Amino acid sequence: MTKINFKFPALGVAFGLLTAGFSMNAAAAEPSLSEADFDKAKSMYFQRCAGCHGVLRKGATGKSLLPQDTAKLGQARLEKILTFGTEGGMNNFNDIFTKEEISLLATYIQLEPPVPPEMPLSLMKERHKVYIEPKDYPTKPMHNLNWENFFIVIERDAGKVAIIDGDTHKIVTHVNTGYAVHVLKGTEHHSTQHPKDALGRFWYTQGRDGKMTKIDLWQSPDKMLVAETQMAYDARDVAVSGDGKYVIGGGYWPPHFVILDAETMEPLKVVSTRGVNVDGDFVNEARVAAIYTTPNAPTFLVAVKELGQMWQVDYSDLNNLRIDTMDTAKFLHDGFFDRTGRYFQIAANASNKMVMIDTEKRKLEKIIDTASKPHPGPGANWLDAKCGPVGGTTHLGEGKVTVWGNDPADHPDQAWKICYEVETDGAGAFIRTHPKSKYVWADQLKHPEPEVQQSVQVIDKETREIVKTIRVTEEDGKAALHMEFNAAGTEVWVSVWNRKESSLPNGEIVVYDANSLKELYRIKGLTTPTGKFNVYNRVNHVS
Numbered sequence: 216m217t218k219i220n221f222k223f224p225a226l227g228v229a230f231g232l233l234t235a236g237f238s239m240n241a242a243a244a245e246p247s248l249s250e251a252d253f254d255k256a257k258s259m260y261f262q263r264c265a266g267c268h269g270v271l272r273k274g275a276t277g278k279s280l281l282p283q284d285t286a287k288l289g290q291a292r293l294e295k296i297l298t299f300g301t302e303g304g305m306n307n308f309n310d311i312f313t314k315e316e317i318s319l320l321a322t323y324i325q326l327e328p329p330v331p332p333e334m335p336l337s338l339m340k341e342r343h344k345v346y347i348e349p350k351d352y353p354t355k356p357m358h359n360l361n362w363e364n365f366f367i368v369i370e371r372d373a374g375k376v377a378i379i380d381g382d383t384h385k386i387v388t389h390v391n392t393g394y395a396v397h398v399l400k401g402t403e404h405h406s407t408q409h410p411k412d413a414l415g416r417f418w419y420t421q422g423r424d425g426k427m428t429k430i431d432l433w434q435s436p437d438k439m440l441v442a443e444t445q446m447a448y449d450a451r452d453v454a455v456s457g458d459g460k461y462v463i464g465g466g467y468w469p470p471h472f473v474i475l476d477a478e479t480m481e482p483l484k485v486v487s488t489r490g491v492n493v494d495g496d497f498v499n500e501a502r503v504a505a506i507y508t509t510p511n512a513p514t515f516l517v518a519v520k521e522l523g524q525m526w527q528v529d530y531s532d533l534n535n536l537r538i539d540t541m542d543t544a545k546f547l548h549d550g551f552f553d554r555t556g557r558y559f560q561i562a563a564n565a566s567n568k569m570v571m572i573d574t575e576k577r578k579l580e581k582i583i584d585t586a587s588k589p590h591p592g593p594g595a596n597w598l599d600a601k602c603g604p605v606g607g608t609t610h611l612g613e614g615k616v617t618v619w620g621n622d623p624a625d626h627p628d629q630a631w632k633i634c635y636e637v638e639t640d641g642a643g644a645f646i647r648t649h650p651k652s653k654y655v656w657a658d659q660l661k662h663p664e665p666e667v668q669q670s671v672q673v674i675d676k677e678t679r680e681i682v683k684t685i686r687v688t689e690e691d692g693k694a695a696l697h698m699e700f701n702a703a704g705t706e707v708w709v710s711v712w713n714r715k716e717s718s719l720p721n722g723e724i725v726v727y728d729a730n731s732l733k734e735l736y737r738i739k740g741l742t743t744p745t746g747k748f749n750v751y752n753r754v755n756h757v758s
């Protein structure tokens with residue numbers, strides 16, 4: 216144990232985690248491993264377990280596996296869990312590892328976690344795979360479906376996305392991706408060098424395990440996965456440049472972003488986000504929470520969560536990378552552009568603030584104080600009779616929708632001030648609307664009561680009042696979350712999702728009429744569906 220701590224400095228020292236506990240007690244029965252076994256187990260853990268349990272073993276989709284948790288279970292019980300899995304979504308590993316390897320891993324997870332490894336460019340290149348060469352890409356769609364109204368739906372626990380035809384509500388295919396995809400983004404080519412019809416053709420996904428994939432919606436459904444790579448062990452977001460040349464992936468661990476060739480997915484450049492935060496403290500684990508492409512400039516916006524900084528990264532010259540860093544507020548999370556594409560509105564959720572970035576000046580525009588933990592997800596912009604153009608967010612911390620003016624040009628008095636707030640029944644994570652809709656939808660995923668977390672609320676843009684509460688499901692253990700409109704703005708799709716990990720395809724999407732608010736269809740056969748991305752709406756920034 217001492218030896219291991221010496222060789223692999225305990226995380227607690229480096230990252231301020233809990234390290235006490237394990238090595239203190241259990242003098243005689245204390246588990247230990249030789250250096251070689253420890254290294255072997257470490258590598259098995261990063262390959263097979265970190266995606267669900269977290270690089271730092273603090274728990275993610277799977278539970279925390281820190282020594283104070285695992286020691287309670289003990290060697291025999293841990294071996295059994297690893298061998299057979301559990302009903303709660305832990306995989307069985309008896310078909311992947313030998314008995315000896317399982318025993319090794321069971322011991323390993325009772326020891327203090329080592330500092331996780333770095334990921335150099337060379338390793339990313341090893342993990343880069345091209346399934347279909349760009350020269351073999353079709354020049355027209357290989358199916359006669361209306362791909363611009365496809366919905367790409369994250370199936371969290373299946374490590375897949377489902378492609379659903381928005382016209383017929385049929386599942387076209389399921390495409391393998393990284394585990395628990397967080398976000399995906401489509402090509403928004405604003406440049407004239409690219410054919411107009413490529414808008415929204417290619418989609419890039421980012422898995423929590425750092426695996427990024429490229430999807431070609433013009434391919435026949437069985438060939439839509441065209442390339443992949445891995446750029447981190449733990450990651451959240453991805454974006455594709457306005458000229459369609461580059462893809463960028465952001466890592467939680469290692470804390471860095473990586474720029475890749477959008478055509479082949481070959482990793483090109485790694486930039487660390489470790490640094491000094493807005494308080495002047497050095498942060499080793501400065502995670503990239505979110506990344507966006509700016510519609511009006513050749514830049515990416517990189518939200519460095521723990522630094523409290525927005526980085527505007529200019530991709531016009533990768534060898535002389537220009538990065539404008541903006542001090543904002545800590546714990547940046549997720550955001551969306553205003554209707555002009557100039558201003559970016561992002562939540563610093565643990566600071567209870569919305570941060571506004573002017574991407575033209577590459578400067579902080581304003582910070583607004585809000586209710587507890589704003590979280591807009593894909594966000595919503597609409598027109599308010601009094602305040603003019605506004606943006607809105609839900610809150611993870613309380614049942615509220617906050618609405619602010621976002622048009623400094625024509626409504627300077629209302630801009631970047633709270634216009635109004637709506638009390639909802641429960642805290643939520645996602646808000647959504649469409650220019651053709653009279654309504655703004657908010658979910659209530661974070662409320663503890665099943666009845667509330669299974670309901671979404673609909674706000675009238677004109678009266679600013681809740682006009683309807685819709686119970687999307689009444690099934691035990693399920694919640695309603697994340698709304699998305701179809702391209703025409705006539706339907707709203709809401710996900711029904713297992714709160715617990717589940718590899719069963721028993722989640723569904725419920726489709727509502729955007730006007731009458733009546734239920735139209737249920738799309739079944741989906742595994743833990745979460746985020747949904749309508750091709751047309753996303754690449755055209757319709758919200």
Ligand code: HEC
Nearest residue numbers: 263264267276277278293296301302303304305306320716
């Ligand atoms: C697909 C995601 C996933 C992967 C991959 C995964 N786990 Fe799990 N694991 C889970 C989930 C979910 C649970 C909680 C299960 C439950 O509550 O029944 C869990 C539970 C456990 C537990 C029990 C923890 C407790 O406190 O009860 C252990 C131990 C464990 N996992 C170890 C591992 C190890 C070691 C690996 C890699 C070999 C691994 N897991 C890979 C999802 C995963």
